[in-house]
Amino acid sequence: MSDAYVFAKGNTAEISLPAGAQVAVKAKTNSSNVQKVQLTSKDGVVDLAFSGTGEGNAPIGQSTVTGPAVLTAAFEFAAADGDFKPSKLNSGGPYTIGAYNLAVVVAENGDDADYNDTVLEFSWHTPK
Incomplete structure (x- = not known):
């Protein structure tokens, strides 16, 4: 859908x-x-x-939003000293597969480079 996009910069x-x-x-x-x-x-x-910890795509929150909407998502992680620091981001989508649409923002906290420390997914169906 032409009115959907994801743009990541900084955190x-x-x-x-x-x-x-x-x-x-x-x-x-x-x-x-x-x-x-x-x-x-x-x-x-x-x-x-949303906040939490865990491995293996552990859920830390979910909700439903009705479009149109322009949202800002800010990502942070707790460092070893307990202070929250900004994460680094990548994004993808929206991807359209049939009537299914998916947009993703992924965050990295710097302990490796896999960009899966936080995964934020947006999904919806396009009416036929």
Whole structure:
């Protein structure tokens, strides 16, 4: 869908969701460090916070958002000293497979380079 996009810079991502879509938002972690994601919209309608630790794509939160919406997602992790530091991001999508759409933002906290410490997924179906 042309009105959907993901743009990552620094430790924040801007996500545009398509009009009329019910978008599933899922946050997962693959880290022993505490990971935090704060999702907000400029109008204040969306204000979600997910945090937690765990390996193997451990769920740390999920919700549903109705488009159109432009969201900002800020990613942080707890360093060894307990202070929260900004994560590094990569993003992909939206990918369209039939009527299914997926956009992903992944975060790295610097202990390796696998970009899976936090995984934030947005998925929706395009009406036929």
